[in-house]
Amino acid sequence: MRPRTSTSWLALVWLVMSVLLGCGGVVVFHRQLAGAWFAFGVHPDVLALLEQSMEDQKLLAHDRPEEEQRFRQRFEATRETLNRLHILSHSRSAIIRRYELVLLGLFSGTVVLTGAGYVLHQRRSETRLRGLQRALTELSLGNPAISVGDRRRDTIGRIAGMIEQTSRVMGADRRRLAALRHLESWQEAARRQAHEMRTPLTAARIELRRLGELVAGSGASFEELATQLAARLDGLRDELAVLEGFVHRFSSFARLARPRPEPIDLGVFVTEIRDLYAEVWPMLDVVCRVETGPVVAMVDRDMLRQVLVNLLENSALAIGDRPGEVLIEVVPTPCEVRVDVADDGSGVDPAIRDRLFEPYVTTRPVGQGTGLGLAVSKKILLDHGGDLELIEDDRPGARFRLVLPRRDGRQDEEGACRVAER
């Protein structure tokens, strides 16, 4: 942001003021000088004429003694004027020097005032610009109620007003979008829940209808009837089990237990996970990259396993039937342990990146996922004092980062880490 326009205008105003002041000074001095010098007429010819006039008065008085008094008076008056002009002639250079000094002082004062005003304006502009910068920073952070407090009508003031207006508009839009997104989430959840429940219920209804037909009389023998009846009941139990599993997942999400952390060497842990689930996803080549030596963190073993399995399952689904690779990298830092899980699949749909960790958000078709996996994983990490993040970079595939606080006996460093994080 460069307030060049405002600064230029002010500089122009100051320049005009300087010129006007200077011109005013020149006009005043010119009037004084012209009036003075023309009034005094200190030209040598004037002096010579006055001297000649005095001589003439004397001659007249000599020729006409009876009027000597009158000529003497005229002579004295002329002499007075001549004396004054002589004095002015002697002082002329001093008067000019004084004029020049006053003129110089006036111009110097004007220039100094102009410079001081310009510097003052620059400082004020800088202060106001810093205010704009802070406001823009807040705007970028999404503050919906920014108040710059600059009500002037110049460029900076207008920009401040625009920022405030923009923040209000953005705030209103954000609230509207949040409300819409909330409604959409619930609509999506309702749709999925309805689907998940409708499928087993439909199947159960069919089984019950067949059961009714069977009881009504099919002409079959008692053994055949008993066999068919057992088959129908098994089918009915299976569908009810599906429904129960669905309900169980939701209740698990609703009543997610608190973690019971214990010190775990994450290097060893991720290697065990890889070995344990190697047969579950045969197309996946899971590679563990772990630093030499133990990397200990305080985590709930079962919960962390649930998170990693969820991520590996997502990777397996994203890679599909082709062979793929998942890299699990354990990176310890002084304050935390990062576990990066990266695959070479199709990556995360940009349309849902912002809402990826919200419940019921999934790209899978209805009936193939509840959209709770990443939400549950995020909640687990947050309950550990860490976080689950989607790393966005130019590399193909999806990259998730599990952040776990490092609590391996370095209690003294914990406080410093928190300060550093702040």
Next chain:
Amino acid sequence: MRATLTLVLLSMSVAVAHAQPVVVVEPEQGRGILRLMPAILHDPAVARELRSGLTNTVVVKVSASPEHGAEVLGGARIEIRYEPWDEVYLTRSVGIDGELHEASLDSDDALQSWWSELELCVLPAGDLDGSSGWMLDVEATVLPFSSSEQHEAQVWFTRTVADAETERPGTAPVGGHARVLDVLVATSIRRPALMTYHWKAQVEEAEGATKDLD
């Protein structure tokens, strides 16, 4: 000490490069008496002002800085005004003793003669005790008009400028800025020195005799 003193003024430095000054100071009755050289009146810068009608003033300052004791200061003033109606020079001289001498001189020769014989008491008697060997600073400044004439011209100037402003048709009355300028200009009217002469003089004690040196 009432001794005959001869102050020998040695020409050390002169403000203008004209004729070599010859200044003799003769003591009379224990006073330091200064006689200025006639060449001053012949100086063109001075000579052309003698008939201006203004009061030409010669201010003489004498100072001595003895090795022991306080600084000794003295001086005198000479006024010469040409009266054009009567065509005479009116002169006045006053020394440090306060004694006023006036004269009316009807020609340039008379003026020269009066100047040559003019004796100025520049130092009081008491200050000359033990003054043998002192170095005196003598300064003579020639001014083209007197302080009263200067004041009168300042008043007339201010009044004339103010009258010129108010009488100008179509102009507003003179504001404060113009008054300030009038004061600035009026105070610029000061007596500039036509010439300033400087000499170094050494006080010499001579019993009962006067010695002319150059």
